[in-house]
Amino acid sequence: MDLLLTDEQRLLQDSVAKMLAQAGGVKRTRGLRGKDGGFDRAVHERMGQEGWFGLLVSPESGGLGMGLSELGLVLMEAGKVLAPEPIAAATISAYALSHGASNPELAQVSSGIVEGRTLVIPALGLGDGSRGEGIKASTANGGKTRRLDGNCDGVPMAAYCDGYLVAAEGAGGAPLFYVPKAAKGLSIASRPTVDGRPFARLTFENLTAGALVTGPDAGIDLQRRLRDLLLFAQAAELVGVMSAALDITVEYLKTRKQFGKAIGSFQALQHRAVDDFAKIVSARSFLFQVAAQGIDISSSMASALKAHASAEALDVCKSAIQMHGGIGFTEECDIGLYLKRAMWLSVWLGNEAHHRARYAALMG
Amino acid sequence: MFRKDSPIDADFRAEVRGWLEANLPHDLRGKTARPHPPEIMPWYKALSRRGWIAPHWPKEHGGMGATLAQQIIISEELARLSAPHLPVQGVNHLGPILMKYGTPGQKAQHLPKIISGDVIWAQGYSEPGAGSDLASLTTRADDKGDHFVVNGQKIWQTWGHYADWMFMLVRTDAAATPKHAGISFMLVDLKTPGIKARPIMNIADDDEFAQMFLDDVVVPKENLVGPLNGGWKVANDLLAHERLGTSSPQHTMEVLARIERVSTANGKAADPVFRDKLAALRIKVTAQAAMFWHAVDIIATGQPLGPSSSTMKLVATDNLQAATDLLIEAAGAHGADAERLETGSEPTDVTQIFLQSRRATIYGGSSEIQRNVLAKRVLGLPG
Known part of the structure; x- marks a missing residue:
C-alpha cells in the first residue's frame, strides 16, 4: 500500500528529507523549544530558497505551480522530524496572497513569503464564534478607510512573524485582510504550548486595516479555501508525525529486551503496533485521495480529514509512549515530542470534535 | 466519494442502473441473509445472460473483460438497490485460480458452468x-x-x-x-x-x-x-486481489443507510449525541473508502498490493461492526427484535445484520491472525 509517486515527486520528497536531516532533525527541534517562537528564521529562509513556499503559487507569480500531493509530501516529511518552522502557514499564505497580487503591496509580501524572507501567519480563529471571538470589518472616514475590531485566538508564532492574513466579517461577506505585525491597534497575548511553539490571542482595536486580499465579491471564498487548505496541511503533518512515531517505536520493540527476548516478539505489543500501522495507512490514503481531488478542496472533506488525522495521530503517539514503557515517560525520550506535536497540530484551527461537528453540519 | 465517472463510465453506470431497476425482483432486495438457491439462482442466471456475472473475467472465458472502474460500478449499483449476496465461490475464487493453474481440460469443463450458474x-x-x-x-x-x-x-x-x-x-x-x-x-x-x-x-x-x-x-x-x-500457493496466490472486495466500503454504507432509515423513523436522528456518533462513523468510513481507492489505483498500475493491504480488512471489518453497533443503538427498545422494523416505505432488519457482522472479523483469516502476519511480514517484528 505504498504511495504511487512520480519520479519528480519522489525527488522532491527525498530532497526535503535530506535538507531537514542536514538542518539537524529532531535534535534541532528539541533545542529550539520555547525559544523565539520555537523555530529558526534562518532555516525558514533556506526552505524558501529551496522553493517550498511557492509550491502552490503559479509559475507566472514566481512559484512552482505544483499541487496538494506535493504539498502533502513536503509536510509529511516535515512532520516526521518535527520540523518547527511554519511551513504550512507560509505555503498557504503565499497561495492566498498570489490571488491578490494585482496590489503592489501584496505582490511584494507574496514574493517575500515565497523567498522565505517574510513570514505571514493566517489568523483565522475557529470561525464558529466561540468565546466571543471574531473580527468585524467596518468602514470609516466616509468609506475611505476600513477598520478592524475584535479578537482572534490560536494564532501560532504570532509574536515572531511579520504579518497576518486576517479573516474578518464584513458587510455581507467574508473579507481577508493583510495586517502587518507593526500595525497600530494590534495587541498580542502569547502563551507557551507543550510543543514549544506559542499560540497567541490577537486583539484589534480600531485598527486601520491594510490591504484587502479578497473582498466579499471575489470569485472564490478565499477565507474558506485558506482554512480548508490549512486543515489539509495539518493532516499531512499529522500523518508524518504518527508514521515516524511508529517507526521509532517498532525499532525500539526490536532492540529492547525483557524476559530474555526482544519485547517486539510479544503478541500483545505486536497487535498494538499493527493497529497503529493500520491507522497510519488509512490516514495516509485519506490524505492523498483528498489531494488527488485538486486544490478546490471541499470543506466537508477537509474537516473529515483533519478530524480523522487528529484522532489517529493522538492515538498512535499515546500508544507509542505506552510501548516504550518507562523510558517513554521521560522528558529526554524523543517519543514524547511526537505526542506534543500531535497535540499542537490537533488544536490549531479546531480539534477533532470541532471538525466532526463542522463535518456533520456541512453534510446536513 | 473520491471518484467521478468518466463520460464513458457514466453512460455505463446509467445502463447498469436502468437494467437493474427493471430486472432485479423486488422481493430479492434488502435481504440480510443470502436467499436459498430456488430464490436466487434465477437472478444469478439473469445477470449471467446480461453478461455481468463475471465482470472481472477476461472475455475468452466468458467474462466481461471490464475495466476496474466498470467492475466497481456494477458492484456499487448492485449495492445501491440492496441486491442479495450471490454464491460467488466459483466466480471470485475458483475461476481466477483455474485460469492461472488449471489444465485446458479443467478450464473447458468448469469455467462455462460457473458463468452460467449451472454449477454451484x-x-x-x-x-x-x-x-x-x-x-x-x-x-x-x-x-x-x-x-x-x-x-x-x-x-x-x-x-x-x-x-x-x-x-x-x-x-x-x-x-x-x-x-x-x-x-x-x-x-x-x-x-x-x-x-x-x-x-x-x-x-x-x-x-x-x-x-x-x-x-x-x-x-x-x-x-x-x-x-x-x-x-498452498495455488490457494493463496490470488488473495491480495480478493482483499479489494472485502475492503470495499459498500457493506458498511449499506448499514449506514439502515441507520438513516431507523433513526429518521424513530426521531433519534435529531439527538445531537447520536448525530455526533454518526458523524464519527461516517468519517471513518470515508477514510476506509480512501484506502479502497488507493488500492484500486495501485492495481490499475499493475503493481502488487503487497501484504500491508490486509490492514484494509482490519479497518473495513472494524467499521462494519461499529456500524452495526450504532444500528442497534439507533433501534433503541427495538434493538433485540427478531422481525424487521417498520421504517417508512420499507421495513429494516437490524438484529440479523448485527449478528451476521460477527463473522467479518473471523472468516478469511481472523483479525488476530491478520495482526500476527502483519507484525512479522510488514513491521518486521520478531518471533
Missing part, C-alpha cells in the same frame, strides 16, 4: 481441527495410481449442502515440513459416493454453512489443480 461451488479449506492454523489440515488424499482416495472432514463450507462441486485443500504428504508443503488443491464432484453434508445454523438463524464428511471418496487424478503438494 463450495470452498473446502477449513477443518474442525484446522481453522486459523489452516496448514495443519489433516484431510488425506492417498495416491491410488489413477485416482486419489480422500478421507476427512471439512467445515464452514458456504452452501456446502446446496453445492454441486467443491474445491479443497487436502494433505498429500503427511511427513512434509513445513506442513503447508504437503498440501494439494483438488476438485471434487459432491455427488461422488462417500460424501455427506450437514448444514450448520449460524448465530443469525441462517443455514448458510455446512460441514462435509468425506469417507473413501474417489477423486480422479485429473481433478488435481496445480502441482502435487503445491496447493
